Amino acid sequence: MSLLVVGTVAFDQIETPFGKSDIILGGAATFIGLASSMLDVKTGLVSVIGGDFPQEHLDLLIDKGIDISGIEKIENGKTFFWAGRYHNDMNSRDTLATELNVLENFQPIVPEKWKKPEVLMLGNLHPLVQKSVLNQLEERPKLVILDTMNFWMDLTWDELMDVLKDVDVLTINDEEARQMSKEYSLVKAAKKILEMGPHTLIIKKGEHGALLFHENNVFFAPALPLEDVFDPTGAGDTFAGGFSGFLAKTKNYSFDNMKRAIIYGSALASFTVEKFGTDRISELTEDELNDRLDVFKSLTNFDIELD
Amino acid sequence: MSLLVVGTVAFDQIETPFGKSDIILGGAATFIGLASSMLDVKTGLVSVIGGDFPQEHLDLLIDKGIDISGIEKIENGKTFFWAGRYHNDMNSRDTLATELNVLENFQPIVPEKWKKPEVLMLGNLHPLVQKSVLNQLEERPKLVILDTMNFWMDLTWDELMDVLKDVDVLTINDEEARQMSKEYSLVKAAKKILEMGPHTLIIKKGEHGALLFHENNVFFAPALPLEDVFDPTGAGDTFAGGFSGFLAKTKNYSFDNMKRAIIYGSALASFTVEKFGTDRISELTEDELNDRLDVFKSLTNFDIELD
Numbered sequence: 001m002s003l004l005v006v007g008t009v010a011f012d013q014i015e016t017p018f019g020k021s022d023i024i025l026g027g028a029a030t031f032i033g034l035a036s037s038m039l040d041v042k043t044g045l046v047s048v049i050g051g052d053f054p055q056e057h058l059d060l061l062i063d064k065g066i067d068i069s070g071i072e073k074i075e076n077g078k079t080f081f082w083a084g085r086y087h088n089d090m091n092s093r094d095t096l097a098t099e100l101n102v103l104e105n106f107q108p109i110v111p112e113k114w115k116k117p118e119v120l121m122l123g124n125l126h127p128l129v130q131k132s133v134l135n136q137l138e139e140r141p142k143l144v145i146l147d148t149m150n151f152w153m154d155l156t157w158d159e160l161m162d163v164l165k166d167v168d169v170l171t172i173n174d175e176e177a178r179q180m181s182k183e184y185s186l187v188k189a190a191k192k193i194l195e196m197g198p199h200t201l202i203i204k205k206g207e208h209g210a211l212l213f214h215e216n217n218v219f220f221a222p223a224l225p226l227e228d229v230f231d232p233t234g235a236g237d238t239f240a241g242g243f244s245g246f247l248a249k250t251k252n253y254s255f256d257n258m259k260r261a262i263i264y265g266s267a268l269a270s271f272t273v274e275k276f277g278t279d280r281i282s283e284l285t286e287d288e289l290n291d292r293l294d295v296f297k298s299l300t301n302f303d304i305e306l307d
Numbered sequence: 308m309s310l311l312v313v314g315t316v317a318f319d320q321i322e323t324p325f326g327k328s329d330i331i332l333g334g335a336a337t338f339i340g341l342a343s344s345m346l347d348v349k350t351g352l353v354s355v356i357g358g359d360f361p362q363e364h365l366d367l368l369i370d371k372g373i374d375i376s377g378i379e380k381i382e383n384g385k386t387f388f389w390a391g392r393y394h395n396d397m398n399s400r401d402t403l404a405t406e407l408n409v410l411e412n413f414q415p416i417v418p419e420k421w422k423k424p425e426v427l428m429l430g431n432l433h434p435l436v437q438k439s440v441l442n443q444l445e446e447r448p449k450l451v452i453l454d455t456m457n458f459w460m461d462l463t464w465d466e467l468m469d470v471l472k473d474v475d476v477l478t479i480n481d482e483e484a485r486q487m488s489k490e491y492s493l494v495k496a497a498k499k500i501l502e503m504g505p506h507t508l509i510i511k512k513g514e515h516g517a518l519l520f521h522e523n524n525v526f527f528a529p530a531l532p533l534e535d536v537f538d539p540t541g542a543g544d545t546f547a548g549g550f551s552g553f554l555a556k557t558k559n560y561s562f563d564n565m566k567r568a569i570i571y572g573s574a575l576a577s578f579t580v581e582k583f584g585t586d587r588i589s590e591l592t593e594d595e596l597n598d599r600l601d602v603f604k605s606l607t608n609f610d611i612e613l614d
Contacts, residue, residue, distance in 0.1 A: 089491060184396060187534045208515040211532060220529040220606050225518060227494045259609040293611055299527050300607040302566040304600055 002042040003248040004114050004141070005032045006133045007123020007237070008080050008103060009047040009057075009071060012277055015085040015096075016231055024277040025057045026082065028123035028147070031234040034281045035241025035268045037064040038289060041249045044117070046070035046108045046133060050079040050101055060282060069111045077102035090229045091206060110136040119248035121240060122146040122167070127159035134166055143253055145169040145244050146198075147236070150176050164197040168253075171202040171240055186211060187218075200258065202243070204236055212262055214255050221262045222300055224270040224292070231276045235269040238281055242268035267292045309349040310555040311421050311448070312339045313440045314430020314544070315387055315410060316354040316364075316378060319584055322392040322403075323538055331584040332364045333389065335430035335454070338541040341588045342548025342575045344371040345596060348556045351421045353377035353440060357386040357409045367589060376418045384409035397536045398513060417443040426555035428547060429453040429474070434466040441473055450560055452476040452551050453505070454543070457483050471504035475560075478509040478547055493518060494525075507565065509550070511543055519569055521562050528569045529607050531577040531599070538583045542576040545588055549575035574599045 012026030029045045036043045044067040053073065061068050078101040086093045106125070110133060120141040122130040130146060146167040152160050153176065164170065170193065174186060180196075181189035190201050190213035201213040207229070212219040242265030243258075250257055270292060274280045319333030336352045343350045351374040360380065368375050390404040415436060427448040429437040437453060453474040459467050460483065471477065477500065481493060487503075488496035497508050497520040508520040514536070519526040549572030550565075557564055577599060581587045 185534055185536075187532045205515070208512070209527075209529075218532055218606060219609070220516075220532070222516075222527040222529070222607075225494045225525055225527070227492055229492075256609075260611050263609055263611060297611065299525060300529075300609075302526070302563075302570055302608075304567050304570060304604065 002118045003036050003121060003245055004044050004046065004110070004117035004119070004133075005029050005036070005121045005123060005241075005244075006046040006108050006130065007032060007121075007125060009045065009049050009053070010080040010082060012233060013081075013083040013097075014231055014233055014276060016090065017086070017088050018228075018230055021231075021276040023081070025060070026233065026277055027080065028237040028240075030061070030278060031237035031272065031281065032121055032123060032241035032244070033061060033066045034064060034278055035238045035265070036245025036248070037066055038268060038281070038284060038286070039242070039245040039249050039264065040065075041245040043067065043245065044070055044111070044114045046110055046114070048072045048074060048102045048106045048108075050077040051075040053079045060278075064282070067114075070109065070114060072109065074102045084233070086232065090232055108133050108136075115139075117141050118251060119143045119244050120145065121244040122163075123237065123240070124149050124152075127152055127156050127163045131159070131163040131166075134163070142251065143168050143244075143247055145171065145240065147171045147240055148176075150179055153179055161196060167198050169200040169202065170198040171204060171236075171243075173204045173206070173236070177201070177203050202262065204239065206232070206235075210239070210262060210266065212258060214258065217255050219255075219259045219262065221259075221266050222296070223266060224295065224299065226270065226273065229273045232273050233277060234272050234281075238272040239265035239269040241265070263293065263296050267296055309425045310343050310428060310552055311351050311353065311417070311424035311426070311440075312336050312343070312428045312430060312548075312551075313353040313415050313437065314339060314428075314432060316352065316356050316360070317387040317389060319540060320388075320390040320404075321538055321540055321583060323397065324393070324395050325535075325537055328538075328583040330388070332367070333540065333584055334387065335544040337368070337585060338544035338579065338588065339428055339430060339548035339551065340368060340373045341371060341585055342545045342572070343552025343555070344373055345575060345588070345591060345593070346549070346552040346556050346571065347372075348552040350374065350552065351377055351418070351424070353415045353417055353421070355379045355381060355409045355413045355415075357384040358382040360386045367585075371589070374421075377416065377421060379416065381409045391540070393539065397539055415440050415443075422446075424448050425558060426450045426551050427452065428551040429470075430544065430547070431456050431459075434459055434463050434470045438466070438470040438473075441470070449558065450475050450551075450554055452478065452547065454478045454547055455483075457486055460486055468503060474505045476507040476509065477505040478511060478543075478550075480511045480513070480543070484508070484510045509569065511546065513539070513542075517546070517569060517573065519565060521565065524562050526562075526566045526569065528566075528573050529603070530573060531602065531606065533577065533580065536580045539580050540584060541579050541588075545579040546572035546576040548572070570600065570603050574603055
């Protein structure tokens with residue numbers, strides 16, 4: 001089994017300058033799974049939903065070839081709900097509602113057949129929840145990727161530091177990298193964070209792209225300059241799904257292949273922001289993805305011959 | 308003659324979190340000239356200085372092979388002076404003093420031998436001053452590049468629009484592109500600005516790199532992630548000097564060659580920020596520049612083979 005993902009499967013309601021969504025499918029694991037499924041990677045989700053979660057959303061995941069046997073349904077509970085409003089610049093947002101519901105007491109259970117995944121993607125959750133998934137595995141995955149956020153740095157620093165020791169790749173945004181390292185320079189921040197456990201750090205900079213740090217190597221992946229960002233929700237998770245899915249598929253964890261994986265993640269994320277929620281990524285075709293990968297090539301590739 | 312530059316030659320005094328400089332050599336034309344001289348391009352400056360301008364600064368420019376015959380010295384005047392203080396993030400700054408002095412009545416005079424330049428670089432100045440240089444030329448240069456700033460958009464919009472009609476390449480930063488186009492999306496902003504005259508637009512994003520727009524093509528050049536930015540003053544002008552110098556040297560104005568030119572500009576600018584003012588760029592060696600160009604290659608180049 002290739003890619004095991006733990007994370008939220010949720011309801012979102014989103015307001016942007018372009019409009020307001022209904023209560024729609026969201027959640028980190030959802031976006032990660034939809035992205036990796038585009039790469040034909042056998043992907044399993046571990047998550048929790050309530051009795052209010054409609055079958056059509058599960059059918060979407062099943063249709064994409066995603067294994068949902070690790071999604072626990074608590075019939076008398078309600079699905080995790082998040083509502084937010086994006087500002088005019090689309091880079092900042094206010095949270096209007098966070099109802100943890102079934103997520104509050106989430107105890108992930110890894111299905112038997114998923115206890116030896118090639119790659120493990122730990123979506124943004126309480127570090128103890130992330131740790132408990134690692135502990136249930138029978139073999140250490142070839143690559144463990146962890147996503148987290150400032151909330152856990154503020155409230156569960158020690159637990160975060162503990163799980164980080166078992167992680168290969170950490171993904172955070174630039175402000176979180178600065179908070180975590182107490183360094184403004186992202187290069188200095190990366191050096192400090194790479195001493196906390198992971199051998200690789202990805203700093204997500206939204207519309208400014210992403211930086212990949214590994215030992216003394218740095219790679220800079222651009223974000224696609226877009227006419228309009230319609231809804232940024234899920235872009236970071238789509239990115240993580242493309243990155244982890246590409247590596248699970250190719251089983252090559254070299255720096256050069258991580259560069260390719262980041263480009264796949266960036267290309268996939270550039271679709272997610274084009275429509276509300278999962279609307280764009282779930283209708284995406286392989287041809288569209290390949291065309292966009294070509295755009296990414298021409299966006300940054302240049303040739304300079306030095307004497 | 309290859310590259311004609313009009314712009315300021317000035318005194319700067321700079322405060323950063325790392326320290327405070329003396330009153331040192333600054334000015335857009337200074338940085339542009341020093342950058343282009345690294346590429347062995349015959350460069351001529353058109354500017355104005357006061358009687359207080361020390362010969363050692365002129366000697367530095369002469370030593371670099373820069374033609375200073377277009378720098379007018381007004382013996383009973385004082386050289387343009389700017390003082391500023393950078394904030395802790397090094398991305399924003401306060402202007403502490405701006406003394407225009409001899410710049411106030413600057414009437415640029417292009418020397419006879421410089422009236423047929425291959426490339427013209429119009430540094431950030433009043434649009435009428437930029438226009439008067441264009442009007443003095445005997446032949447239109449192969450490429451005219453113009454740098455400007457929000458100050459001229461606020462105060463001299465009509466004059467700016469007028470000179471822009473005669474310009475090939477405009478360089479501004481992201482906030483200025485938004486102000487100029489009244490569009491938040493940089494892609495939309497670029498489309499509008501490219502209808503104002505220039506066929507090519509470079510949007511400088513500081514630590515986030517630069518975007519090159521030309522017709523329907525986009526190129527994204529990264530900035531080098533640095534441990535410390537010591538002093539950002541002059542980085543944008545160094546970038547412009549590398550860009551315009553590379554094009555004047557290679558005489559190839561294709562999109563592919565402009566991509567190379569932007570990488571040269573970015574690489575040169577990454578040195579300028581390492582020390583106060585011109586200290587780093589004026590001691591730079593060709594080997595150091597070539598090494599850094601290699602770093603830029605590995606920073607963004609990747610290979611993905613699509614079916």
